[in-house]
Amino acid sequence: MEINLLNYFTVKRFVNAVKIIASYQMSRLFNKPIVWGFPMSFSIEPTNRCNLNCPECPSGLGELTRPLGLLSFEKFKAWINQIKDHAFYVQLYFQGEPFINKDLPEMLNYAREQNVYTSISTNGLLLNEKNIKQILDSPPDKLIFSIDGLDEETYQNYRIGGKFEDVDKSFRMFMKEKKKRKQKKPFVEFQFIVMKQNEHQIDDVKKYAKELGVDKVALKTMQVSSYESALHYLPNNKKYSRYKIENGTFKIKKKLGNRCFALWRTSVITWDGIVVPCCFDKDANYKLGNITQNNFSEIWNNKNYNKFRQGVLKDRAAIPICTNCTEGLKISIFDD
16 A cells, blocks of 8 residues: 555644645635645655756756755754644655755655655666665655656657666666565655657556566656647647647646645745745745745745635636646556
């Protein structure tokens, strides 16, 4: 099982979850932000630096306008201490490659001591024999390997700067060591973003995952940022696309409703403490506060946060980052 919630829910966390869900429903009913609890989950960014140059990723392309840097363990510890009473789930990734940050094992260990579920998404290229053993000594609850091709041509089509040979070696080494130790953690997910250049490999993906012994396969639909990219990358099989292309434009298949549970259930913190509304605000254009300057409890219900929530409840389509959002949309086509 991917996550046993009973292992991470305290009475305080359970009560908080009930309050957040109830206040979200009340907000929809009265069409104004009502917030009674705090986020149940967080994305905390260890770094926004990356070792790849993926063409649809602002971090990999070097297009982020915000400063590049690394989150220190001391800051991470202070932030966890602020949120641990109500948050049971922390994703240790946002932009960038998490394993660039050498403090990551220490962060994982501290979060586990606070009974917080941790998840990491990685391209796998920085894993080696030494740090694999270190990771498994203090494992996250979930580890996502994002690999979007099963040979050099398809892999390097998108994962520019990497080699399939290298990530395949790291992935196999990790799974071998985990099996040798007979460890249940981390729950390993093999993520494959389906695009025009690799959709022919879907059957091979399932075979590859079975061979390695991963816990779950997730075929993900691709996010694009321009019409040109949509034409280049979106798969021919429309089942594997979250968009529809028509009249020289592309847009999400699902109609945007004036609601978003993400603004109640979760929050995102960049490596330098900026609190942003969600993972679609990659460049931190909507700065809601800074946790290095104010306690998160002050930020969560401040004027900026509630103004953003009100904007979503009034006209979500008018907010640029929301027009490419998948909240409420199924983006994983196949899980195994």
